[in-house]
Amino acid sequence: MNLRVTHRERPRLLTVHAHPDDESSKGAATLAKYAAEGVDVLVATCTGGERGDVLNPAMDRPEVRADLPAIRRKEMEAARRILGVRQRFLGFVDSGLPGEGEALPEGCFAVQPLADAARPLVALIREFRPHVVVTYDETGGYPHPDHIKTHEVTVEAFDAAGDAGRYPATGEPWRPAKLYYQGAFSREWFQALHDGITGRGLESAIGPLLADWPDTAPRLDITTRVPCAEYFAVRDRALLAHATQIDPDAGFMLHPRDVERDVWPTEDYRLARSHVEAPLPEDDLFAGLRPAAEG
Numbered sequence: 490m491n492l493r494v495t496h497r498e499r500p501r502l503l504t505v506h507a508h509p510d511d512e513s514s515k516g517a518a519t520l521a522k523y524a525a526e527g528v529d530v531l532v533a534t535c536t537g538g539e540r541g542d543v544l545n546p547a548m549d550r551p552e553v554r555a556d557l558p559a560i561r562r563k564e565m566e567a568a569r570r571i572l573g574v575r576q577r578f579l580g581f582v583d584s585g586l587p588g589e590g591e592a593l594p595e596g597c598f599a600v601q602p603l604a605d606a607a608r609p610l611v612a613l614i615r616e617f618r619p620h621v622v623v624t625y626d627e628t629g630g631y632p633h634p635d636h637i638k639t640h641e642v643t644v645e646a647f648d649a650a651g652d653a654g655r656y657p658a659t660g661e662p663w664r665p666a667k668l669y670y671q672g673a674f675s676r677e678w679f680q681a682l683h684d685g686i687t688g689r690g691l692e693s694a695i696g697p698l699l700a701d702w703p704d705t706a707p708r709l710d711i712t713t714r715v716p717c718a719e720y721f722a723v724r725d726r727a728l729l730a731h732a733t734q735i736d737p738d739a740g741f742m743l744h745p746r747d748v749e750r751d752v753w754p755t756e757d758y759r760l761a762r763s764h765v766e767a768p769l770p771e772d773d774l775f776a777g778l779r780p781a782a783e784g
Contacts, residue, residue, distance in 0.1 A: 493666070493765065493778050494620055500775050501529045503619035503665070505610065505643045507598075507635035508538040508583060509565035510731035514741070515630065515673045516623060517572060517727050518720035519756045519774070524573035525720070528775075531617050532569060532576040533610060535639050536598050537561060540585030545736045553733060560733060567730040571723060579609045584634045599634035603645055606638060608656055610646035615660030621774045622647050626670035626759065628707060644668070647762065666764050666778055672757035675709045676702050682744055685752035694743060711757045713771040718754035721746055 494500045502523055506512045512520065512532045524530045538561040543549040553560060562578075569576040581598035593600050614622070624643035629636025649655040651664025676699070683695040725742070728735050735742065760769065767777030 494775065494780060499527055499529045500621075500778065501531070501617060501619040502621045502623070502774065503531050503533060503614065503617055504623040505533045505535070505639055506624075507535050507629075507633065507639045508541060509534055509561045510538070510568070510728070510734040511636075512574075512576075513568050513572070513724065513727040513731060515625075515671050516756050516758075517724040518717035519715045520574050521572045521720040521723040521727075522715070522717040523774075530572075530574040531613075531619070532574055533579055533613055534565065534576060535579045535606075535610075535642065536581045536583040536635055537578060538583050540583040540594070540597075541734065543733045545732055545734065547736075548733045557733065561731075564731045564733065568727040571727040571730055577613060579613070581606065584638075586633055593634060597634075599638045601638070603641060604656075607642045607645040607649065608659060610642055611650050611656045612659035614646055614650040614665060615663045618663045619665050620778050621667045621669065622665045623669045623671065623758065623774070626709075626761070630671055630673065640670075644761075664764065667760065667767075667774065668762040669713065669758040669774060670761050672709045672711045672759055675711075675757070676706065677709075678753055678757075681752045682749060685748040686745060689745075689748065691745065691748075709757070710759050712760040712769045713758040713774060713776075714755035715758070715774060716755050716772060718750040721750060 504512060504516060504520065520530050537558050539558045541557070541561065543553060565576060581601065582596060584593050584597035584599040587593055598606065622643065625636050625640045627640055629640055647665055647668045651662050653662045679695050679699055683693045683699060686693040729737060758774065765777040
C-alpha cells in the first residue's frame with residue numbers, strides 16, 4: 490500500500506468531529522486553505538447535534554427549538570459550502586451534556602460499544618482513502634462525552650481501517666499515513682491574543698478567562714503549525730453559518746481579527762501517529778507525503 494500522494498492523485502484529508510459547528514470552530518481555516526489548494530477535504534460528523542442548545546439569543550425561538558435537528562443540518566450544509574469541503578454524517582444521536590450525576594441518554598453516541606461506533610468511520614476511511622486524519626485528543630478538547638467518544642472512535646478506525654481482518658464487511662483496507670489531534674484554544678493562544686489586544690491599547694475580554702484557567706488543564710504538545718491567517722475570514726463565515734450556535738456579538742467573534750492574524754497566524758496540531766518519516770516541527774499536515782517536486 491503506497492502511503493504517499495502520487496503525482497496523479499489529489500491529497501485527501503479527513504477530519505472527524507462530534508457535532509455540526511465543530512468543524513468550523515476547530516481547524517476551519519486549515520480546511521479552507523487545503524481545499525483552495527486542491528486537497529480533497531471531507532468532514533465526518535458523528536452526530537446531528539440534536540441535543541445541542543441554541544446559543545445565539547437571536548435564534549432562541551420556539552419554532553427553532555422545535556426544528557433544531559433539521560436546522561443544524563442546513564447550517565452544516567451552508568458551512569461546508571463556505572469552506573469548500575465535502576461532509577458526511579455518520580448517523581449517531583447527540584449525547585447532550587448531562588449534569589453531574591445524570592445518566593447519558595439511552596441510545597446516544599457516547600454509550601455505543603466502540604466497535605459499533607467505529608464501524609461507519611472505518612467504512613468511510615476505506616471508501617474515501619484519506620492520507621491524513623484529524624480529530625480531538627484523548628480529552629476531547631473539552632470534556633463533552635461526544636468529543637471524547639469521537640477521539641476513541643477515530644483512533645480505533647485509524648488503526649483498524651488498514652487491517653483486512655478487522656471490520657471485514659466495510660470495504661477494501663486502507664491505511665491512512667498520519668493521525669493528528671487538534672490543538673485549538675490553548676492557554677498560550679488566549680494569552681497571546683490578550684497581550685496583543687492590550688498591547689495595542691485596546692480593551693480585552695480575555696483577562697477573566699485567563700484568570701480562571703484551571704491549573705489542571707493539560708498543556709498541548711504542538712508539533713505542527715499550519716499558516717492559514719488568510720483564511721480566517723472564511724472560517725468566520727463558516728462559523729456564522731451555524732447561526733443557532735454562534736452569537737455574532739459575543740465570545741470568539743469579538744476579538745480583533747487583525748490582532749489574531751498578527752500574533753497567531755496558524756492553526757495548531759499534534760502529530761499522534763505517522764507511518765511516514767517527516768521531521769518535526771512541521772508546517773504542513775502532508776509533510777512527508779507529497780511528491781518530491783512539490784516539496
